[in-house]
Amino acid sequence: MSYSIAIDGPAGAGKSTIAKLIAKKKGFIYVDTGAMYRAIALFLIEKGISADEQDKISSAVGEANVTISYENGEQIVWLNGRNVNGLIRTEEVSRMTSQSSVNKDVREKLVELQRELAKKENVVMDGRDIGTCVLPDANVKVYLTASSHVRAIRRSEELKAKGEPCELDVIEKDIIDRDYRDMHRDISPLRQAEDAVLLDSSDMTIDEVADAIINMCK
Ligand code: DC
Secondary structure, eight states, rough: OOEEEEEEEETTTSSHHHHHHHHHHHTOOOEEHHHHHHHHHHHHHHTOOOOOOOOHHHHGGGOOEOOOEEEEEEEEEEEETOGGGGGGGHHHHHHHHHTTTTTTHHHHHHHHHHHHHHHHHHHEEEEEIIIIIIIIIOSSEEEEEHHHHHHHHHHHHHHHHTOOOOOOHHHHHHHHHHHHHHHOOOSSOOOOOOOOEEEEEOOHHHHHHHHHHHHHHH
């Protein structure tokens, strides 16, 4: 039986940094499910489909083949045979992802792929619905959060490091809007699973959070 650690929480709580670190320390595979939703959003943007065209999204999603592979521990997302890692982190894709991920057909397709991965490998999987929907029997479940202000500061530092212009209050507003959409959608809204441990990373270092989760595995 494979072992699974599910980490859910809002954007910018530090899920991916922490999940990657835990995966490295435990020799598990890190599965970034947000990147899969982002690849689908990129596909829709490139097809000229807008977020409010839910019927078109449902029929187009069958043409999007998303797979993942690993290179030096990094997850690579392939969209119809093309490595899209460098294209899915823009603000435009973030906004589209938050809207296209409410679509039932998009979710069904990706949840199936995520469950298949967790069946084959020991995984640290992060997302919004891992503990509540994708892996309800995960061995360890964590709901990782931080204040929207701390999350906006983290995001703006990431963007600055990439040389992208940004304004803190715009980023914070975007984060609050995205949280609202993620938490209030009909299918698999973001929420803490009943058996998940709540961790607030606002005043914790990355290592402190990672160690706390690794201790839960013992
Ligand atoms: O974790 P992220 O910021 O890369 O996620 C991008 C968007 O994808 C986010 O707005 C919500 C959506 N998402 C989701 O609905 N379910 C997941 N398991 C992961 C991400």
